[in-house]
Structures are given as C-alpha cells and as structure tokens.
Amino acid sequence: MHAVGVLEAGLCSYVLLSYGHCGRSGDSMMRMLANLNAEDAVFGHFGATGGYALAARRAMHEFHTGPETWKRIAVGQRKWANLNPRAMMYDRLMTDADYDRSPWVVEPFRLADNCLLTDGGRACILTTRERARDLRHTPVTIMGLGMYNPAADPAPARHLAGPTGARRAGEMALSMAGITRDDIDACEIYDCFTYTVEITLQDYGFFGPGEGKDWLRGGTIEPGGCMPVNTSGGLLSEAYFMGLTPLTEGVMQLMGRCGERQLGPKTGNKKPEIIMCSDNGGILQTHSCYILTRG
Amino acid sequence: MTNKRPSPKINADTKAFWEGCREHELRLQKCGDCGHLRHPPAFICPRCLSIRTFLVKASGRGRVYSYAVYHVAFDPSFQGDLPYVVALVVLKEGPRILTNIVGCDPAAVSCEMDVEVVWDDREEGISLPKFRPINSNHNEVRK
Numbered sequence: 001m002h003a004v005g006v007l008e009a010g011l012c013s014y015v016l017l018s019y020g021h022c023g024r025s026g027d028s029m030m031r032m033l034a035n036l037n038a039e040d041a042v043f044g045h046f047g048a049t050g051g052y053a054l055a056a057r058r059a060m061h062e063f064h065t066g067p068e069t070w071k072r073i074a075v076g077q078r079k080w081a082n083l084n085p086r087a088m089m090y091d092r093l094m095t096d097a098d099y100d101r102s103p104w105v106v107e108p109f110r111l112a113d114n115c116l117l118t119d120g121g122r123a124c125i126l127t128t129r130e131r132a133r134d135l136r137h138t139p140v141t142i143m144g145l146g147m148y149n150p151a152a153d154p155a156p157a158r159h160l161a162g163p164t165g166a167r168r169a170g171e172m173a174l175s176m177a178g179i180t181r182d183d184i185d186a187c188e189i190y191d192c193f194t195y196t197v198e199i200t201l202q203d204y205g206f207f208g209p210g211e212g213k214d215w216l217r218g219g220t221i222e223p224g225g226c227m228p229v230n231t232s233g234g235l236l237s238e239a240y241f242m243g244l245t246p247l248t249e250g251v252m253q254l255m256g257r258c259g260e261r262q263l264g265p266k267t268g269n270k271k272p273e274i275i276m277c278s279d280n281g282g283i284l285q286t287h288s289c290y291i292l293t294r295g
Numbered sequence: 296m297t298n299k300r301p302s303p304k305i306n307a308d309t310k311a312f313w314e315g316c317r318e319h320e321l322r323l324q325k326c327g328d329c330g331h332l333r334h335p336p337a338f339i340c341p342r343c344l345s346i347r348t349f350l351v352k353a354s355g356r357g358r359v360y361s362y363a364v365y366h367v368a369f370d371p372s373f374q375g376d377l378p379y380v381v382a383l384v385v386l387k388e389g390p391r392i393l394t395n396i397v398g399c400d401p402a403a404v405s406c407e408m409d410v411e412v413v414w415d416d417r418e419e420g421i422s423l424p425k426f427r428p429i430n431s432n433h434n435e436v437r438k
Contacts, residue, residue: 030369039309039335040393041301042423045381046369053363054383061361061406107364107378107401160361 001145001288003126013127019244020121029117048192049114051283053106055160056195060108062161063210067108070194071099072216073229074112074236077191079222081233083261088116089237113194115235122244124251140254143179143274143293146172149286165287166203166278173276173289181205184291185272186228186253186263187221188246190279191235200278201229204289223261224268231261243279243288250275254294300372303421308336311350316422319414321353323390334390355412357386357426364401380404384426398427 003015023029033047040046060066078094081087094112102112132139146169150159174180181204191197198212206227207215221229232238232249239245252258253272264271272294279288305313312335315322324333326340327347339346362382368374380396382404396404397413410426417423 038301038304040381041370042303042421043381043393043395043425044365044368044370044373044376044379045393050363050365050381054361054381057363058361058406104364104366104378106381107366 001147001290004142004145007126007128013131015126016123017126017244017247018121018123019241021241022119023117023240024119048283049106049109052193052195053109055199055284056108056193059161059195059199065195065198065210065212067099067110069198069213069216070113071096072213073191073194073197073221074099076216076219076222076225077197077230077234078237080228080231080261081237083223083259083267084232084238085259087233087238088118089233094237109193109195112236115192116237116240118239118241120239120241122241122248124244124248137255138295140251140292140294142290144173144175144177144289144291146170146174146176146289147287148172151282151285160284162199162209163203164199164284165280166200166289169278169287169289170204170276173291177274177291177293179274179291181276183274184227184276185270186231186250186275188231188250188253188275188277189229189234190243190246191230192280194236196280196284197229197234199284200280200287204276204278228263228267228269231258231263231267246277246279247290250277250292254292300417301370302419303423308338312336313421315350315352316414316424317420319422321355321386321392321412321424322350323353323386323388325349325351332389334386334392351388354387355424356429357384357392357410359383359396359404359406359408359410359426360385360391361406362396362404364404382426384410392424395423395425396427397425403428 006012075094081089099112102110105111105114148165148168150165189197189200219225220227235245253263263269274293276291280286303313312322324336326345327349328345329343331340331342360383362380364378364380366378368377378401380401382394382396383391384394385391409429411429412424413427415423415425
C-alpha cells in the first residue's frame with residue numbers, strides 16, 4: 001500500500017518489494033519471534049505458534065472448527081506444492097493419515113499446521129500502469145487494496161476467533177476493485193498456520209463461521225477445485241517468505257509463469273483473471289488484502 | 296534441567312504489577328478519568344488516552360478465554376513441564392491476563408472454565424499468578 005502511495009505521489013518510478021532471509025539455517029527467525037512476546041516467556045509462551053494456537057482454540061469453542069477443517073487446508077496445499085519444483089515439500093506427499101500422525105507442537109496445532117522456515121527470498125517490482133505498458137511481460141494490476149488493524153496486543157485483542165481485520169480489509173479491497181467475491185478466480189492467502197487460511201477466507205465471506213469444513217470438502221482449494229488457494233503450496237508447503245509468498249504467486253499465476261501448477265487446462269481450473277491475496281501480522285492483529293488482475 | 300527460566304521483564308509500566316504479585320495481590324490499572332480497567336499495564340489509557348492511573352486489587356477469579364497445550368519446549372527450561380497449558384484468562388473485572396492453568400490434567404481444561412489465581416513463588420523473589428480450576432467443593436470450603 002505504501003508502494004502504491006509513493007508511486008502515485010510521483011516520488012519514485014519503481015518500487016522493489018523484497019524479502020530475503022536465512023530463516024532455516026540461522027536462528028534470527030526464532031529470536032525475532034521470541035522477542036514478540038518476551039513478557040510472556042515466564043509462562044512458557046513463545047513465538048507465534050502459541051499465540052495462533054490460542055486463537056484457533058477459541059475458534060473451536062466459538063464456531064466448532066478444528067483439525068478436520070485444517071487437515072483439508074494442509075493436505076490441499078501440499079497437492080499444489082507437489083506440482084511446484086521450487087517448493088520445499090515438492091517431493092513429500094501428505095495424506096489425511098499423515099496429517100493425523102503429525103506430532104503436536106502447541107495443541108490444537110500439529111506440525112502439519114505450521115508453516116515452514118526457509119532460506120531464500122522473493123521480489124516483486126511495482127510501477128505505474130503507464131510505464132508497465134512498455135515492458136516485456138504482460139503486467140499484473142492492483143485492482144483494490146484494503147488494510148485494517150484491529151488490535152496491538154494479543155492479550156486485549158477481542159476477536160481471535162474473528163472477525164479479524166480480514167473482514168474490513170476484504171470489504172475495502174472488493175469495493176475499491178468494484179467486484180464481488182464471485183469474480184475471484186483464486187486466492188493466495190497468508191498461511192502462517194492452517195487456521196489463518198480458514199479465518200481469512202471466512203472473514204472474506206467465502207463461508208459462514210464454522211462452515212469451512214463443508215466448503216473445503218471435495219477438494220475446493222486443490223488442483224481442479226472451484227476456488228484454488230495457495231497454488232504454490234504456500235507458506236505451509238512451498239516456502240516462508242512472509243507476505244511475499246502469496247504476493248509473488250498471485251502475480252506469477254496471472255502472468256502465466258507457473259509451469260505445472262499454472263492455473264488453466266493443466267490443473268483443471270479456469271485461467272485466472274482475478275486473484276485475491278492477503279497478508280497479516282502479529283497474532284491476527286493486522287491485515288492487508290489486495291486484489292490483482294491480469295493486464 | 297539446569298537451564299535458568301526466563302524472568303519477568305519488569306519496567307516502569309509493569310513494576311507495580313510484579314510488586315503486587317510478590318504480595319499475592321493481582322493489581323490492575325484503573326484509568327483515573329474514564330474508569331477503564333486494563334491489563335497488561337501501560338502508561339496511557341487505551342480508551343481515553345488519560346495518564347491518570349490508579350491500582351485496584353482484582354478478585355483473582357475469572358474464566359478461561361482460550362488455552363494452548365505446549366508439547367514442545369521452545370526454551371529448554373520448560374522441558375520438564377511438558378505438556379503444559381498457556382491460557383488467556385478473562386478476569387471477573389474484565390481484563391484478560393496471559394497465564395498458565397495448573398492443578399489439572401491439560402485434557403480437562405476448556406474454554407469458559409471457572410478458574411482462580413494460585414501463586415507460584417519463585418526463588419528470586421518473584422511470584423507468578425497462575426490459575427487453577429475452581430471446583431464447587433473448593434468454593435464452599437472457602438466461603
């Protein structure tokens with residue numbers, strides 16, 4: 001959103017959005033996460049897994065979600081990763097039974113509900129539509145943006161089971177784009193945990209509270225499904241590059257640069273025109289939604 | 296385990312809270328202007344931005360808003376406690392507090408369960424407010 005602002009203001013011509021990190025081989029990710037809630041370390045509460053586990057547990061209480069819903073997300077996204085040679089989990093299949101056998105980390109989350117740690121990076125260049133017209137590749141345009149940050153701290157945050165910032169941010173982005181959810185061909189959702197995908201899609205209005213389990217049934221988000229989600233494998237099964245994983249995948253899908261996993265005849269999906277993407281921060285305190293289109 | 300456990304990060308905002316804990320009192324900040332009760336402690340009222348603050352003693356009773364069961368020790372000093380329960384407890388007075396649920400099987404914890412404070416006195420002069428289920432018998436004995 002800031003990049004769009006500086007381009008619109010004419011302060012620069014191109015903005016590079018990038019992320020690079022030795023998240024797997026270094027320990028800085030764990031240290032950063034531990035500092036997030038240093039106040040809580042006396043109670044043995046560390047990092048993001050515990051915080052999101054608290055959110056997910058409350059959601060189980062309020063709208064009866066749970067592992068059966070999250071399994072569809074973990075297993076579904078893995079199928080996309082199995083089509084993506086760049087994905088860390090490219091050659092690792094995940095069955096329902098594999099999910100069920102996955103060890104607890106912080107209950108209700110199993111290891112399979114957690115995103116990866118990755119060495120690597122991603123980048124994306126933003127410019128104005130006028131400049132993009134002269135470039136070699138068909139550009140991707142931002143149709144709509146929304147940002148909503150409901151709380152600063154997980155303790156006083158009131159809505160761990162939703163609506164999170166995704167509700168308002170999603171409405172803003174759809175309204176700016178001048179479209180409805182029915183116009184969306186695919187979603188690239190920030191998926192630090194499986195539950196994050198559920199609560200984001202739920203708050204965007206794809207299904208009502210607790211209806212995710214039914215909505216996801218039958219491979220909705222998988223190759224050939226009616227609403228492909230996290231088509232690279234996402235943070236859960238491709239690579240963790242923060243919000244750059246969903247952003248770059250949305251852009252590359254619309255540019256048609258995704259190889260075996262390219263949405264279209266190969267995967268049994270419609271060639272995408274419009275993709276809805278998300279990013280969120282903290283323990284669901286901040287949320288950004290953006291809608292991309294081809295051309 | 297010889298690893299030292301993490302200590303509370305005591306600063307100007309949280310000093311009064313941890314001093315209260317040492318005396319086994321759960322002290323909440325109350326805004327001197329709008330009366331809003333808050334936790335964790337902060338310099339300024341998040342509701343009206345006033346800096347006038349009083350301390351009030353909380354009852355030490357509440358209910359579980361949510362909880363998570365740790366099966367992995369992210370810090371080696373917690374290895375011996377696994378599995379243990381981290382919870383957000385809504386105090387009777389309103390604010391939420393991050394804590395542990397103790398004195399029961401992790402599988403017996405549930406959202407909305409009634410709990411009361413129990414003090415975990417640590418060697419270094421620190422007391423941690425933890426919570427345990429209130430069972431109805433306990434209640435009667437206490438009243």
